[in-house]
Amino acid sequence: MDENYYHKLESRIDWALQQNKFTFQEIIRECKGAYPVDVLKILKSKNYLQVEKQIVTYKRSNAAYVKEFITEKIDNNPVLCSWYFSISTCKKIVDLYSWSNKRILFLGMPRLFEYFAKNVKNAYVTLIDLDYYVVNKLKENYTQNERHKIIHADINGQNFRFEESYDFVFLDPPWYIEYYDRWIAQSYKLLNQKEGILIFPLFQELTRPSANKQRKYLLSKIRDCAKDYLVISDFVEYEIPTFEDSELHNHGVMLEKPWKKADLIIANGKKDYKYLISEEAIDLNKWQEVDIFNIRIFIDITENARYEKAAIRYIAKNNAYLKNPSRRNQELKSANMLTSRGQGYIVESAENLMPILKEIKAKIENGTDIRSVLASVDLDNISKEILFEIIGGK
Numbered sequence: 001m002d003e004n005y006y007h008k009l010e011s012r013i014d015w016a017l018q019q020n021k022f023t024f025q026e027i028i029r030e031c032k033g034a035y036p037v038d039v040l041k042i043l044k045s046k047n048y049l050q051v052e053k054q055i056v057t058y059k060r061s062n063a064a065y066v067k068e069f070i071t072e073k074i075d076n077n078p079v080l081c082s083w084y085f086s087i088s089t090c091k092k093i094v095d096l097y098s099w100s101n102k103r104i105l106f107l108g109m110p111r112l113f114e115y116f117a118k119n120v121k122n123a124y125v126t127l128i129d130l131d132y133y134v135v136n137k138l139k140e141n142y143t144q145n146e147r148h149k150i151i152h153a154d155i156n157g158q159n160f161r162f163e164e165s166y167d168f169v170f171l172d173p174p175w176y177i178e179y180y181d182r183w184i185a186q187s188y189k190l191l192n193q194k195e196g197i198l199i200f201p202l203f204q205e206l207t208r209p210s211a212n213k214q215r216k217y218l219l220s221k222i223r224d225c226a227k228d229y230l231v232i233s234d235f236v237e238y239e240i241p242t243f244e245d246s247e248l249h250n251h252g253v254m255l256e257k258p259w260k261k262a263d264l265i266i267a268n269g270k271k272d273y274k275y276l277i278s279e280e281a282i283d284l285n286k287w288q289e290v291d292i293f294n295i296r297i298f299i300d301i302t303e304n305a306r307y308e309k310a311a312i313r314y315i316a317k318n319n320a321y322l323k324n325p326s327r328r329n330q331e332l333k334s335a336n337m338l339t340s341r342g343q344g345y346i347v348e349s350a351e352n353l354m355p356i357l358k359e360i361k362a363k364i365e366n367g368t369d370i371r372s373v374l375a376s377v378d379l380d381n382i383s384k385e386i387l388f389e390i391i392g393g394k
Contacts (some may be wrong), residue, residue: 105190
């Protein structure tokens, strides 16, 4: 952990304790985006015994909770960094304005789009998203209404064009500068003349060592682009995605409630300033997906075949779960197979693995026993055990 960052996080933990935040859940929500595992390490190293006793793996108390939204029932996508707003955050946003007859665009925000589609009756709402699986599921349920539009498209591309304009544009890019730059630039092209409103979450100061500097850069860009803007601290709360939940659980942390928060930026109008898109290529279409039951498996098909035959191997010794979902994680950089449950692997010959996974999917969903299916495919025993771990669960 970066030494300067460590001291900042340590000071924030001390501050939380002074505010009588004594449970782990309370403390991490006051740590401005710091990852729970990092917070836990500091608490243990400092021997905060009063807190230590309360750092336990919580048993979720939402067993009776009925999932009303399609985006609650689908596993999250680690490739697209799909963190979704909590339902309570969606409600707070709907309460901000009167949306009647407004044209509203959601970029990479299927949960918020779905909440508006269900709860705001007289608005025109459009979703543009790169998650093909989620887009198709939403289309099955929400395109009967002529005010709802759902589009599968990649806004990261230099050639992205969209002719319509909107009164409001919501966006939630992956929390990295290159994505923010590109998504904000595209959003300003889509605002209605000079009076539209841009709304997006901004990661907090301790999200990573460079977060504070990057926040200042992004806010300076908004000052250049918008007529005026408002920052609402701690407004946004994120649901824990399926992949991160498994990674945290692997570290002995099961949280009862969401931990990740963000500030909300509301940028009003736009100046004549032209927001430039960097020329750096961002390619998220290199990943192909196979879904077996509710588990989503993603393969990087651009990887050169390392061997003639397909094989799956652990990144770390006998441990499939990644340390965290951050792109600074070296494990994530080396993985060319990811799952929606937080697992990462190295695949030898990704191209040859895809048809095998599709064969497994067809047979299992047709009712054949998982062990019998795995015994019949052309893979080594280690790969078969890994697939059983993913699909059958240990």
